[in-house]
Amino acid sequence: MMADSSRLCSVWLGSETGILKGVSLGRKQAFNFCNTRQLSRDQEVRALCWADPAQSELLLGSVDGTVRTFSTEKGAFTEARRCGEPAEGCFTGLAALSGSATVTCVECGTLRVWREDSSEPATELHAGQNVCRMRQSPVHRHKVATGGKDNPLKIWDLQRPESPAFTAKNLRDDWLDLRRPHWVRDMAFIPDSDKVVTCTGYHQVHVFDPASPQRRPVLEVEYGEYPLTALSLPPGGQSVVVGNTHGQIAVLDLRKGAVRGCLKGLAGGVRALQCHSREEAGQTAGEAGSQEVKEEDDDEVWDAMERGGGAKEENNNRRRGGGGESEEEEQEKEEEKAFED
Numbered sequence: 001m002m003a004d005s006s007r008l009c010s011v012w013l014g015s016e017t018g019i020l021k022g023v024s025l026g027r028k029q030a031f032n033f034c035n036t037r038q039l040s041r042d043q044e045v046r047a048l049c050w051a052d053p054a055q056s057e058l059l060l061g062s063v064d065g066t067v068r069t070f071s072t073e074k075g076a077f078t079e080a081r082r083c084g085e086p087a088e089g090c091f092t093g094l095a096a097l098s099g100s101a102t103v104t105c106v107e108c109g110t111l112r113v114w115r116e117d118s119s120e121p122a123t124e125l126h127a128g129q130n131v132c133r134m135r136q137s138p139v140h141r142h143k144v145a146t147g148g149k150d151n152p153l154k155i156w157d158l159q160r161p162e163s164p165a166f167t168a169k170n171l172r173d174d175w176l177d178l179r180r181p182h183w184v185r186d187m188a189f190i191p192d193s194d195k196v197v198t199c200t201g202y203h204q205v206h207v208f209d210p211a212s213p214q215r216r217p218v219l220e221v222e223y224g225e226y227p228l229t230a231l232s233l234p235p236g237g238q239s240v241v242v243g244n245t246h247g248q249i250a251v252l253d254l255r256k257g258a259v260r261g262c263l264k265g266l267a268g269g270v271r272a273l274q275c276h277s278r279e280e281a282g283q284t285a286g287e288a289g290s291q292e293v294k295e296e297d298d299d300e301v302w303d304a305m306e307r308g309g310g311a312k313e314e315n316n317n318r319r320r321g322g323g324g325e326s327e328e329e330e331q332e333k334e335e336e337k338a339f340e341d
Contacts, residue, residue, distance in 0.1 A: 003075035005031045014045025014060055020070060033075060047091040049136075051102075059102065061091035067102060067114075083114055092148075093134025097141060103158070105134035105146060113158060125161045127154060137189045145196055147184025153198055153208055168208050169215035186230050190254070191237040197254065199228035199242050205252055221257040223250055232273040243270025 009022030009031065018040065020033045047061035051069060057078075058070040065084035070077050084091070089107025096102055100116040109131045112121035127134075127146040137143040143165070147153040153168040171180040183201035190197055190207070195218075198206045203224050206217035226244040233240055234251075239260060243249045247266035250259055 003073065006033065006072045006075035009072070012048065012058060014048050016044045017041070018043025018045060018062065020045070020058075020060060033070065033077075042086075047094040047104075049094040049096060051096045059094050059096065061094050061104065063090055067091075067094065067104065081114070081119070083112065084110070092131050093136075093144070093146075095134070095136035095141070095144060097158070103134075103136065103144060105131060105144075107131055107148075109146075109148075109151070111144070111146065111156070123158060123161050125156065127151070127156070127164075132184060133186045135187050135189070139189070139191070143189075145187050145189065147187055147198060149183045149201065150181065151184065152182050153184055153187060153196060153206075155196065155210060166208075166210040167215070168217075171216065171220075183227075185228055188231060188233045188240070190233065191235075193237070197231065197233070197240050199231045199240075201227040201229075203228055203244065205231075205240065205242060207254060219254065219257055221252055223252060223259065224248055230270050230273045232275045234275045235277075241273055241275060243273055245269040249273070 005024075006022055008024040008027065010025050011023040013021045013023065015021065018034060019036070021030055022033060023030045042062065042064040044063040045060050046063060047059075049059050051057035051059045056071065056073050058072065060068045060070060061083070062068065063086065065082055065086055065088070066080050067083045068077050069079040083102070083104045084106050088110055091104060092107055093105045094103065097113065101122070102114045103111070104114065105111045105127065107130065109127040109129050111125050111127050111134065113123035115122045128148065128151040130151050131146050131148040132151075133148070134144055134146045137145075142158045143155060144158065145153060145155050147168075152170065153166075154164040155166040157165045170182055174180055181202065184198050185201050187196055187198040189195075193209075194211060195207055195209045198208070200206065203222055203226060205219075205221040205223065205228070207219035208215075209218045212218055223242060224244055224246075226246045226248070228242050228244050231240050231242045238254055240252050240254055241249060242252060243266075247268050247270060249263040249266060249270060251261050251263075252258070253260050
């Protein structure tokens, strides 16, 4: 029964009590895939990612340092392994590499690569203190980005982990020549480019280009007054969706640095955002095609209404004696006659 339910789910959520919940948008129904009698705060889900491109397995990073594997085909958890200690801080990111390898990063900055057949990490590096987020490049999966409070954006090549491939330079001093603090809360790799977009705890959005020699943001935008906590890129990579601690979500244009629009109706701070995949975008394009057909049908309806209105006017003229004068013209003549009298 659980296996059948898991195949219907298209949205997956991890809670602070350790519950993994799947949502079927077609049936408008949610399913719990955990034993609610054995839940504890130590199983709070802090990171979630797909374990394979086929999306047949999910990886869940818990507060106690374990990473659990959930099979969407079987509808059950199949594996749990220790990938950190609670003293190191919570998981700030999970990623999957080819060959069944898993990448983990915790708040203290320790980033590890775990092989399936070993209990010891194959690679370990330090990304700096107070790491808030680690993200994987969707194209070059051996590249990840990290950043945090007073910890600038870094891009790592896990095939050459000795030093970061790119380290962002601190922002220019303000107009009082005071140092501007840096607080990276989330980031994403922009498709079809080497650029990375970040959002900060000081309500800023930055775009970095590793090819730029200055290593500072090539674009800087501010939104709202509250810390930005999460971002996601819609298909196309020309805009970014950001959310803050007050539940405000906005779409920003990455070309002009302007706000495209805001989304309303949320309550509470935004912890994570995820836009639909490119397949969903293709479906939307199909729906747009259907809308175009509907608009053409609407034009035919309006044309028919115009013809009907013309026939009605012709009938009115015929009843008035065939003069072909409109009601407005007749009213003007009556007013002129009354004025003459």
